[in-house]
Amino acid sequence: MSEAIRFEDKVVIVTGAGGGLGRAHALLFAKHGAKVVVNDLGGSTHGEGANASAADKVVAEIRAAGGTAVANHDSVTDGEKIVQNALDAFGRVDVVVNNAGILRDKTFAKMEDTDWDLVYKVHVEGAYKVTHAAWPHLREQNFGRVIFTASTSGIYGNFGQSNYGMAKLGLYGLTRTLAIEGRKNNIFVNAIAPTGGTRMTEGLIPPAVFEQLKPELVSPLVVYLGSAACEETGGLFEVGGGWVGKVRWERSNGVGFNPLQGFSPEDVAASWAQIGNFEGASHPADTSQALGAMLTNLQKYVKLG
Ligand code: NAD
16 A cells, blocks of 8 residues: 555645536545645536536535535636736645646648637646746745646647647647756646546547546546656656557567668658568657667767767
């Protein structure tokens, strides 16, 4: 049995916590002793309207269970207001869970600028604004945990979700760099690609499966990633239905052409099977490991420095 994970004196912001996955995260953080800022604008899945009661209800639930929470009704695109609310209510911020999200599914052929922009604004700009406002405080106190909510639609693609997939994998790019920049200040940053039965997935998942994909089956991973016990950073995890797995990049050993002679499109065609051959593939963990194969190829032919 590992040590209990507790959050006494820690302040956690969960965005989009008025329902679905965010609500479950907020309740579990509070159960583990955190002071929680329950943020939710309370709009529709398409990002229309606003309603304060979503966040208020979750705060009432947390308080009824003996926990500590305040409601915040700002949009994540006003991230500095949400962080200020945490500072005003509790004097600090330790953990940011970027969870708020909307969907505006359309095939790329029918995609309109508004669908593209709104999805970018809530998922990417919203996560940027909240995290960027919290960042100086996390650095100052030499502790922070940040979780971004990606999606399998970003990792693998999904019909009708070009805007959403762009935003969700963008958040993983953000995760990777913040993990590098945050490490020296004990700020660890990870991303999850969850699956849960929420209003966002209702009607898209067969009802019998939907029923079992309880949001509560995502939150234990989020609470762990938000804890001081977690030393992971830059990770991407798929989670849902009681299952958790880690995702990583895999790269084939590739083909090295002679850089002094150059190579032709026909050379590429002739080597296509080898370029895509994953036998003995590697898993670069950073850009220097990634660039290593290219440099090794260059060094076969030229002296570098
Ligand atoms: P949900 O619609 O129940 O929850 C999203 C919440 O975000 C809502 O309560 C909504 O009011 C809030 N929100 C939307 N725009 C906001 C804004 N501008 N500011 C503040 N709050 C805002 O959906 P969910 O399934 O719980 O989704 C939670 C997160 O998980 C989203 O980022 C979603 O993209 C992601 N996700 C969910 C699934 C899934 O299977 N449910 C799969 C992959 C990713």
